[in-house]
Amino acid sequence: MLICNIRHDEEPKQEEEEEEEEEEDTKGEVVRGERLLSAEEQVTLITDSMSVTSTDEEKLQLLNRNMDLRRINKELMKLNEDWDHIYRSTTLTLQQRVEALQSELSSIRQLNSKLLLKVEHEQNKREYYEHTLMEELKKNQHLQDYVHLLEDRMQHTQPVTDWSPITQSLMNVSRPPDTNLDSKCSPDQKRAAHRNASQRSPPHPPPEGSGSSHAKGHTSAGRKHSAHTLAEVQDLKDQLEALKCQTKLYEADYRIEHKDHERMLQENKRLRRREGEMRQQMALLQEQLKVYEDDFQRERSDKQVLQRLLMKKSSPPAEATLVHRCSPSSHEREHAHECERAHERERAREREERRRRKEAQRGLHHPTCPKHCDHQAAREFS
Known part of the structure; x- marks a missing residue:
């Protein structure tokens, strides 16, 4: 009897211990549920008098799932902001x-227009200098021909005035006759020179029996003519020297202008090359900006789709109710599904168009672009 009583006393103790362990387990689960719950949400806590059922466990799982989805949503929002x-x-x-x-580019264009105007001005100036130089050369040639003609006249008058000292000094000052005079002078000039020489040349010396007065008259006339011819030759020589100096100055100016013109042409070419490089760089930057915009739009659309899916998943499941097939809610759901499928098809078509556009523009990259270099290397390797 004592043994039976002891056993009957031990059984209630074991039952009490089991009940205490169950209560401690329920308290631990409640504490874990409180930790998982958000501070903003108002929920009903499980007390000692309540018992944990399968419905409470489902609620805890849903709460945990909701917390995970909220955390993922916050991360997505932060990523979107970044x-x-x-x-x-x-x-x-x-x-x-x-x-x-x-x-x-605008400053380069302005500088290019200024350089073009300057080049045009220098070109006009160069043409003017060339025209002036040609006129001076022609004038110089005419003066040289005239000097040769005068020297020829002096040679024709030499036998008559051979005995006068003035003609001797004239012959010493004037240079010897040019052997190419016949080739330089025209036939009309030759005839005019012979006519003037025959008109101006004094008559031949009289015979030895003539008087001395007649010889003195011829001598004085020859001296006057020689002095006049000498002065005219000296003036022509001075003019010729001045023209030579002026021609040298024109040649030096022409060389300087030619060098400046070449330098401006080189500067213009360099600016044109710089303009082409900047145009290529601007085209490359615009292409990169377009690619960035396309990527941004695609990422935004993907994030919106993901957010909608998260919102659908985070919404609590509706209780199963009997709904007629022809009820408005079923129509709305079918319409929503159709709209979503249409949006999906539209996004797929946009992605396909973007892919085709990128493939079409793949060959339009700048030669120094890394994408272009990789593409060219892949093509050469294949």
Whole structure:
């Protein structure tokens, strides 16, 4: 009897211990549920008097799932903000660079127009100098022909005035006759020179029996004619020297203008090359900006789709109710599914168009672009 009583006493103790362990387990689960719950949500806590059922466990799982989805949503929002910040900063930097390149291009164009005007002015100046130089050369040639003609006249008058000292000094001052005179002078000039020489030349010396007065008259006339011819030759020589100096000055100016013209042409070519390089760089930057915008739009659409999916998953499941097939709610759901499928098809078509456009523009990259270099290397390797 004592043994039976002891056993009956031990059984209630074991039952009490089991109940205490169950209560401690339920308290631990409640504490874990409180930790998982958000501070903003108002929920009903499980007390000691309540019992944990399968419905409470499902609620705890849903709460945990909701917390995970909220955390993922916060991370996505933060990532979206970071991407927006990167996109804005990159777009602003590219726009500033494009504006700087456009301002530099406008300044280069203005400088190019100024250089073109200067080149045109220098070209007109060069043509004027060339025309003036040709006129001076022609004038110099005419004066040289005239000097040769006068020297020829002096040679024709030499036998008559051979005995006068003035003609001797004239022959010493004047240079010897040119052997190419016949080739330089025209036939009309030769005839005019012979006619003037025959008119101006004094008669032949009289015979020895004539008087001395007649010889003195001829001598004085020859002296006057020689002095006049000598002065005219000296003036022509001075004019010829002045023309030579002027011709040298014109030649020096022409060389300087020619060098300046070549230098301006080289500067113009360099500016044109710089303008072409800047145009290529602007085209490359615009292409990069377009690619960034396409990527941004694609990322935004993907994030919107993901957010909609998260919102659908985070919404609590509706209780199963009997709904007629022709009820408005079923129509709305079918319409929503159709709209979603249409949006999916539209996004797929946009992605396909973007892919085709990128493939079409793949050969339009700048030669120094890394994408272009990789593409060319892949093509050569294949």
